[in-house]
Amino acid sequence: MINFDPHSKTFQDDPYPTFRRMRDEAPVMDVPDLQLWAVSRFDDVQAVLRAPDGFSSRRSLDPNDASSNVPMIVIMDRPRHGELRSLLSRAFTPRRVDELAGRIREIAIKLIDQFIEAGSCDLWEDFSAPLPTIVIAELLGIPSADRAMFKEKSTALAKSVGPGMDLDPAKLASTSNPVMELAAYLASIFDEKRKKETDDLMGALLAAELDGKRLDQAELVGFAVLLLIAGNETTTNLISNAAVLLDQHPDQRSYLFEDPIRIEVAVEEFLRFESPVQGLERVVTEEVTLGGQTLKRGDKVFLMLGAANRDERMIVDPDEFDVRRTPNPHLAFGWGGHFCLGANLARMEARIAFEEIAKRLPGYQLSGPTERLYSGFFRGLLSVPIEFDPKAPS
Ligand code: HEM
Numbered sequence: 001m002i003n004f005d006p007h008s009k010t011f012q013d014d015p016y017p018t019f020r021r022m023r024d025e026a027p028v029m030d031v032p033d034l035q036l037w038a039v040s041r042f043d044d045v046q047a048v049l050r051a052p053d054g055f056s057s058r059r060s061l062d063p064n065d066a067s068s069n070v071p072m073i074v075i076m077d078r079p080r081h082g083e084l085r086s087l088l089s090r091a092f093t094p095r096r097v098d099e100l101a102g103r104i105r106e107i108a109i110k111l112i113d114q115f116i117e118a119g120s121c122d123l124w125e126d127f128s129a130p131l132p133t134i135v136i137a138e139l140l141g142i143p144s145a146d147r148a149m150f151k152e153k154s155t156a157l158a159k160s161v162g163p164g165m166d167l168d169p170a171k172l173a174s175t176s177n178p179v180m181e182l183a184a185y186l187a188s189i190f191d192e193k194r195k196k197e198t199d200d201l202m203g204a205l206l207a208a209e210l211d212g213k214r215l216d217q218a219e220l221v222g223f224a225v226l227l228l229i230a231g232n233e234t235t236t237n238l239i240s241n242a243a244v245l246l247d248q249h250p251d252q253r254s255y256l257f258e259d260p261i262r263i264e265v266a267v268e269e270f271l272r273f274e275s276p277v278q279g280l281e282r283v284v285t286e287e288v289t290l291g292g293q294t295l296k297r298g299d300k301v302f303l304m305l306g307a308a309n310r311d312e313r314m315i316v317d318p319d320e321f322d323v324r325r326t327p328n329p330h331l332a333f334g335w336g337g338h339f340c341l342g343a344n345l346a347r348m349e350a351r352i353a354f355e356e357i358a359k360r361l362p363g364y365q366l367s368g369p370t371e372r373l374y375s376g377f378f379r380g381l382l383s384v385p386i387e388f389d390p391k392a393p394s
Helices: 009-013 016-025 042-049 080-092 094-098 101-118 123-128 130-140 144-160 169-173 178-195 201-207 217-248 250-258 260-273 343-360
Strands: 028-031 036-039 120-122 279-284 288-290 293-295 300-304 371-373 380-383 385-387
Touching: 009 371, 028 293, 036 042, 042 288, 042 300, 080 094, 080 201, 080 217, 094 343, 101 120, 101 123, 101 130, 101 343, 120 123, 123 130, 123 217, 123 380, 130 144, 130 201, 130 217, 130 343, 144 178, 144 217, 144 371, 178 201, 178 217, 201 217, 217 250, 217 260, 217 343, 217 380, 250 260, 250 343, 260 343
Parallel strands: 036 300
Antiparallel strands: 028 036, 120 385, 279 300, 288 293, 371 380
16 A cells, blocks of 8 residues: 655655655556546656547536636646647747847846855745746746745745645635735736737737637736746746755766756756656546556546656666756656647756856855755745855856
């Protein structure tokens, strides 16, 4: 009997032994307490992500489902999902993202300028949290002065979500729900932008048309809320997790920092080894057999990306952290129709972050215990105290 409690702190401190047992002994495991099937092998997770008609992204098959209060594409199905996604994907083509590189580097340099003289900082507080948050705020066109507020809301959300913990309708409608708070804030910014055209993503969404029709306010707000949360929480965790991994593997850090061109390949290993998004949920739309189990219409599945990315059936020595690993198949950004729209941006932010760390804080060391972000869906940290030589040669 495998004890799988994705909400327990003990589990989250080191989920990997449990992941291995689940993959070996119960790859599609019935978890009655959470009323879901936990899917832990790479192939099974990928098979579900490849079959959007058989596995819905909606929170439930009930057409009156309360999650439509804030209609985000990540919890929509075809055809509306595809229509709305195509609008947004224009903002995230590799070319558009490349154009942001210079600005991302400027932000990274400025953040490091603010703490370098001190010889110590909290890398989370001073660098990995603000960097993606400022980037997404600028992209959307919201005042980055408000970033502490939306970082706080997105962290509150990350702490409150997890498998089998659907936001119930009452909670979702409550004004103290972080999603609703962000939605109200973003709705007021859209109202402002309606008065005057702006050259940013929110302005572009306001002007966008599908079949001659503008998006309604709920859809606009759904986009902005999703981007704000997806755009900062995950990338912050990617950078923080990687900084700790490199501190634990100084030989690999030296190899990377000797020639920062190697960072691009390493980012894939950061994503695989400590996946910032640990799991996704889907609802079964028609009876299906998966991993020898019969799943019925309406059943929920929890796709364990963190476990799939350590599956020895797909990855050689998966518990070895290896920044040289190529090829590096992983599901950290999902797969198929809902594949992460911000993947190019996230990869580039992480690459630039570590290029600047390599230049200016190459010998950094952890100076105290880190603090874990306890979340059923996200793997990350809330504090990464480090010290370094401010005069290190670049
Ligand atoms: C390390 C950073 C990131 C990770 C690990 C990550 C992970 C993911 C995953 C696993 C999904 C798939 C969800 C599903 O299938 O249900 C997803 C979707 C999405 N992500 Fe990311 N993400 C990251 C960064 C970003 C950034 C920076 C943005 C935007 C600025 C972003 C925007 C989105 C959007 C809009 C979707 C929904 C796509 C759809 O439903 O069609 N993500 N992300």
